[in-house]
Amino acid sequence: xxxxxxxxxxxxxxxxxxxxxxxxxxxxxxxxxxxxxxxxxxxxxxxxxxxxxxxxxxxxxxxxxxxxxxxxxxxxxxxxxxxxxxxxxxxxxxxxxxxxxxxxxxxxxxxxxxxxxxxxxxxxxxxxxxxxxxxxxxxxxxxxxxxxxxxxxxxxxxxxxxxxxxxxxxxxxxxxxxxxxxxxxxxxxxxxxxxxxxxxxxxxxxxxxxxxxxxxxxxxxxxxxxxxxxxxxxxxxxxxxxxxxxxxxxxxxxxxxxxxxxxxxxxxxxxxxxxxxxxxxxxxxxxxxxxxxxxxxxxxxxxxxxxxxxxxxxxxxxxxxxxxxxxxxxxxxxxxxxxxxxxxxxxxxxxxxxxxxxxxxxxxxxxxxxxxxxxxxxxxxxxxxxxxxxxxxxxxxxxx
Numbered sequence: 001x002x003x004x005x006x007x008x009x010x011x012x013x014x015x016x017x018x019x020x021x022x023x024x025x026x027x028x029x030x031x032x033x034x035x036x037x038x039x040x041x042x043x044x045x046x047x048x049x050x051x052x053x054x055x056x057x058x059x060x061x062x063x064x065x066x067x068x069x070x071x072x073x074x075x076x077x078x079x080x081x082x083x084x085x086x087x088x089x090x091x092x093x094x095x096x097x098x099x100x101x102x103x104x105x106x107x108x109x110x111x112x113x114x115x116x117x118x119x120x121x122x123x124x125x126x127x128x129x130x131x132x133x134x135x136x137x138x139x140x141x142x143x144x145x146x147x148x149x150x151x152x153x154x155x156x157x158x159x160x161x162x163x164x165x166x167x168x169x170x171x172x173x174x175x176x177x178x179x180x181x182x183x184x185x186x187x188x189x190x191x192x193x194x195x196x197x198x199x200x201x202x203x204x205x206x207x208x209x210x211x212x213x214x215x216x217x218x219x220x221x222x223x224x225x226x227x228x229x230x231x232x233x234x235x236x237x238x239x240x241x242x243x244x245x246x247x248x249x250x251x252x253x254x255x256x257x258x259x260x261x262x263x264x265x266x267x268x269x270x271x272x273x274x275x276x277x278x279x280x281x282x283x284x285x286x287x288x289x290x291x292x293x294x295x296x297x298x299x300x301x302x303x304x305x306x307x308x309x310x311x312x313x314x315x316x317x318x319x320x321x322x323x324x325x326x327x328x329x330x331x332x333x334x335x336x337x338x339x340x341x342x343x344x345x346x347x348x349x350x351x352x353x354x355x356x357x358x359x360x361x362x363x364x365x366x367x368x369x370x371x372x373x374x375x376x377x378x379x380x381x382x383x384x385x386x387x388x389x390x391x392x393x394x395x396x397x398x399x400x
Contacts, residue, residue: 072191074366076359077379078247080387081215082155083313085146086306090298096286096318098310101136105146107153151211154313159218191376196229203362203378205238207247213237216381223379246358247382249351249389257350264341269294272333276300279329282320292330294337301334335399338385342392352393355386 085102092100134145146152192201202224206216216237224235240246243253251258276292283292287303294300307321320326341347366373391397 074363074375075191075377076362077377078387078390079159079215079219079379079381080384081209081211081381082151082159082218084149084151084155084211084309086302086309087149088298088302088305089148090302090306091286093288098306098315098317101142102146102152102313103142103144104152104154104313105134105150106144107156149211151214152313155211155215156218159215160222192223194228196224196233196235198374199233199235200374201376202235203238203375204235204381205240205247205378206381207245207383208239208242209383212381212383213239216379219379219381246354247380248386249347250354254350257347260344260347260350261341264347265294265337268333268337268340272336275329276333279326282326286318286320294333300330301337304330304334331400335388339388339392339397339399342389342397348389348393352386352389355390356393 085104089100091098133141133143134147135141136145196202204216204220206212220235220237226234229235242250245253249257249261251261273293273295276294279292283303284290287296287298290296290298292300292303304327307317307327310317342351362375362378366375388397
């Protein structure tokens with residue numbers, strides 16, 4: 001039996017928020033001083049070390065089953081783009097010998113370009129088959145080479161599989177997958193129709209970056225391929241101009257946010273560089289004898305980016321980078337550099353305030369209008385900086 005909506009409740013786990021017929025409350029109160037932020041992080045580490053049973057709020061499997069009287073009304077999903085190549089060239093020389101050129105983008109090279117063609121009654125849209133090939137500085141090229149930071153074939157494939165799992169969760173009459181790595185762990189309540197007839201039922205938005213756009217295309221294809229869309233219901237992909245972007249902390253449009261983030265990055269270097277010093281003996285040989293530092297050359301974040309990308313694509317990395325103790329130290333410093341600011345109210349407000357305002361507006365509209373608001377699912381394709389910012393603001397970030 002349906003009950004009249006009273007308000008909306010957001011369940012934040014990693015990158016999902018669900019609108020249910022229930023109640024909402026948020027509370028955030030954290031001191032903004034740099035040193036107190038880092039002390040807070042250290043206290044959490046101690047808590048987890050002293051109590052092995054300390055549960056991460058992101059452990060979705062341990063979430064309580066929703067009360068039976070609640071009815072799923074709307075889902076908001078925030079996803080990181082799929083696996084990509086590193087955004088910079090690092091660790092390519094001996095003895096690390098990681099690849100400078102990543103040959104993992106064959107799928108992305110086959111594309112269909114929309115062009116204008118002359119018709120009897122004017123200009124008509126046509127499609128031109130095309131191939132895109134990366135050319136190196138010396139003018140040479142090889143089929144399937146990736147750009148820096150580009151979504152790879154693996155990234156595409158994984159998102160296509162994940163989106164099919166998403167489909168099985170929110171679309172009725174879809175066979176259950178044998179996969180246990182589903183994108184969303186929510187009850188299959190028939191949120192979406194099997195065939196899309198109205199584009200206002202869904203909302204898809206991405207940052208204006210190729211890897212997020214292409215990841216979203218894979219998600220849409222898995223959720224609603226063209227064969228499951230009425231001709232007039234091909235879902236659009238929304239993109240905002242840079243100054244209007246809120247799918248990440250937009251320091252380019254907010255000078256105060258830029259100053260704060262730079263300040264926290266500098267504070268992280270001061271707080272954590274000494275923790276990285278013991279790694280020099282093991283790792284400096286891989287970065288031309290330089291020390292491993294938050295603000296080093298390459299930066300610790302760049303080293304982490306390259307190693308994580310290589311590992312995700314089954315590329316062998318030096319054994320030192322396979323040691324959990326080594327990677328945990330680097331990761332902790334990098335997380336502090338990039339995300340410690342989100343332990344403060346001001347960075348949360350400036351970085352994630354506009355995005356959460358968008359979310360709240362859509363949910364409040366659904367609560368007010370009920371079935372007159374057709375929106376059922378909103379998928380946002382973004383970056384890890386946005387997911388960390390969101391989960392921090394919702395107090396569920398696990399510092400990973």
